Amino acid sequence: MGKRLPAKLDLPIPSELGNFLQWLKGKGFSVWIVGGAVRDALLGFPPKDWDVITDAPCNVIMSSPYRTVAVGARFGVIVVVLNGMTVEVACIGKTTSIGTLEADLARRDFTINALAVPVEISEGDSHGCTVGAIIDLFDGIKDLKRGIIRGVIDPEARFKEDPLRVLRAARFMAEYGFAVEQETYRAMKKNSSCLKGVAIERVRDEFFKLIVGSWVRKGLEILRRSGAFEAFFPEILEGWMKRQNGFHKFHIYRHIVETVAYTPPRLRVRLAALFHDIAKPRVRKKLNGRFRFFGHEALSAEMTVEILNRWKTNHTLIEEVATLVKNHMIYNVSQWSDGAIRRLINRVGNDLIEDLLDLLYADRLAHGVDPSDTQEVELLRNRIAQIQSSEYPKSVKSLAVNGNDVMAVLNIGPCPAVGKILKALYQHVLDHPEDNNRDVLLAMIPRLYYADQSVASRSSPATTYMH
Numbered sequence: 001m002g003k004r005l006p007a008k009l010d011l012p013i014p015s016e017l018g019n020f021l022q023w024l025k026g027k028g029f030s031v032w033i034v035g036g037a038v039r040d041a042l043l044g045f046p047p048k049d050w051d052v053i054t055d056a057p058c059n060v061i062m063s064s065p066y067r068t069v070a071v072g073a074r075f076g077v078i079v080v081v082l083n084g085m086t087v088e089v090a091c092i093g094k095t096t097s098i099g100t101l102e103a104d105l106a107r108r109d110f111t112i113n114a115l116a117v118p119v120e121i122s123e124g125d126s127h128g129c130t131v132g133a134i135i136d137l138f139d140g141i142k143d144l145k146r147g148i149i150r151g152v153i154d155p156e157a158r159f160k161e162d163p164l165r166v167l168r169a170a171r172f173m174a175e176y177g178f179a180v181e182q183e184t185y186r187a188m189k190k191n192s193s194c195l196k197g198v199a200i201e202r203v204r205d206e207f208f209k210l211i212v213g214s215w216v217r218k219g220l221e222i223l224r225r226s227g228a229f230e231a232f233f234p235e236i237l238e239g240w241m242k243r244q245n246g247f248h249k250f251h252i253y254r255h256i257v258e259t260v261a262y263t264p265p266r267l268r269v270r271l272a273a274l275f276h277d278i279a280k281p282r283v284r285k286k287l288n289g290r291f292r293f294f295g296h297e298a299l300s301a302e303m304t305v306e307i308l309n310r311w312k313t314n315h316t317l318i319e320e321v322a323t324l325v326k327n328h329m330i331y332n333v334s335q336w337s338d339g340a341i342r343r344l345i346n347r348v349g350n351d352l353i354e355d356l357l358d359l360l361y362a363d364r365l366a367h368g369v370d371p372s373d374t375q376e377v378e379l380l381r382n383r384i385a386q387i388q389s390s391e392y393p394k395s396v397k398s399l400a401v402n403g404n405d406v407m408a409v410l411n412i413g414p415c416p417a418v419g420k421i422l423k424a425l426y427q428h429v430l431d432h433p434e435d436n437n438r439d440v441l442l443a444m445i446p447r448l449y450y451a452d453q454s455v456a457s458r459s460s461p462a463t464t465y466m467h
Contacts, residue, residue, distance in 0.1 A: 005141065009134060010041060011037065016082035021129050022121070025129075027060065029056040030118070032054070032135070033051070033116065033117050034051050034090075034114075035116075054092070068080050069081065076092065109168060110149050110151060111138040111150045112149065112150075114152050119131060119132075120132055148178060149173065149178050149179070150180075150184050151187060162198075164203065166226065167210070167223070167228060170222045173218045177218065185222075185226070195228055195231035196231045207232075211274065213265070224237065239280060239281050243291060245291045250366070252277060259359075262361070269324070271304075272355065272359050275325050276324075279300040279303050282296075282299060283299060297328055301322045304325050320351075327344070328356070330380065331376070334376075341387050353388075391433070392436075393430075399441065400437055401425065401442060401445075406421050425448070
């Protein structure tokens with residue numbers, strides 16, 4: 001690949017971390033910054049993850065004036081929390097299982113992460129800290145220049161120590177566009193099934209980082225080829241080599257990957273792209289020589305909820321992604337009324353509309369057949385913008401009447417019928433915004449109520465909304 005790296009490392013140390021490092025140095029201990037921060041700085045990216053090695057004993061770190069969490073104290077690993085920023089500190093020395101800096105670097109996952117720089121006190125620096133020459137024992141800089149992911153010394157041993165590294169290798173491919181060295185790839189394949197034993201929260205977090213990578217195609221493909229998907233996401237493989245129809249150039253799995261790659265690198269919309277056709281293999285039927293996928297969007301939304309729950313994902317994110325998936329089948333926009341556009345906005349929600357449009361656009365591009373398919377999405381985008389800028393009730397709360405009005409007209413108390421009528425009124429004014437008038441809506445309430453009562457009594461005589 002051939003990457004140009006800076007002649008001198010520019011590693012701006014955040015003030016919170018600088019104060020902690022100064023405190024350690026002031027106690028007379030040696031300190032090195034290691035791993036991701038060094039790697040990212042060399043690649044020209046702002047460092048996100050900060051790891052530190054020190055010869056200070058664990059009990060010194062634990063008794064520091066900073067908040068600490070003993071995530072792996074028996075192995076010499078302490079997490080230090082600095083104003084919301086977390087730093088993983090590895091303690092080396094006679095009291096730990098890893099006795100030297102060299103031994104610690106030898107146990108790092110990949111050569112590009114086995115890079116360290118010594119921290120030095122500098123009176124001229126704003127935080128009192130600067131870094132010295134890079135320590136590179138395993139040709140990590142050479143691999144960075146070549147764009148290679150290679151396990152340190154013995155790749156299989158590194159994956160056995162922590163099988164999550166299989167997923168991390170794929171994540172680095174997705175983030176940086178790197179390739180996996182052959183021996184390391186063979187070790188990935190051999191150990192990918194061990195991901196089943198890793199806490200799903202760790203797997204989820206690593207996968208979510210991968211999914212927003214600029215080279216996400218490469219990351220997803222290595223997960224398929226290595227067998228890693230079988231360990232935590234077997235559903236995605238159901239679409240492998242499953243043909244679609246004349247509207248699609250690619251089989252289901254490839255179409256999903258292409259859709260993900262065409263979406264902006266935002267987690268919510270990338271996940272929606274990943275799941276939007278996940279149910280297609282389960283509903284695929286051949287009718288008159290053509291594959292059809294009736295109801296796949298509804299089942300895909302159900303599978304989205306099931307899988308993201310299995311991954312212990314935040315419930316709000318689950319609901320948002322499922323909403324996008326459920327509403328991605330939009331066609332014939334030129335025939336839609338303004339009311340239909342308003343109902344779509346209401347159904348999806350203003351906060352998700354931009355993501356839905358990005359999903360639709362990516363989905364059309366990933367058909368791989370006719371680039372002009374995206375014109376309909378642009379039409380929808382323009383019409384949504386026009387509707388959003390116009391005056392119409394944006395929610396039930398914007399109606400000219402409220403629940404108290406409904407109860408007063410019908411002479412009833414609080415009950416489910418009140419909310420039901422308000423929703424019916426709102427659906428009406430989405431089609432007829434000019435009817436959002438108090439007198440008009442008050443006149444509609446009795447008709448809606450008794451019509452609903454009539455339907456309810458025919459379907460179930462025992463059903464009543466009256467208290």
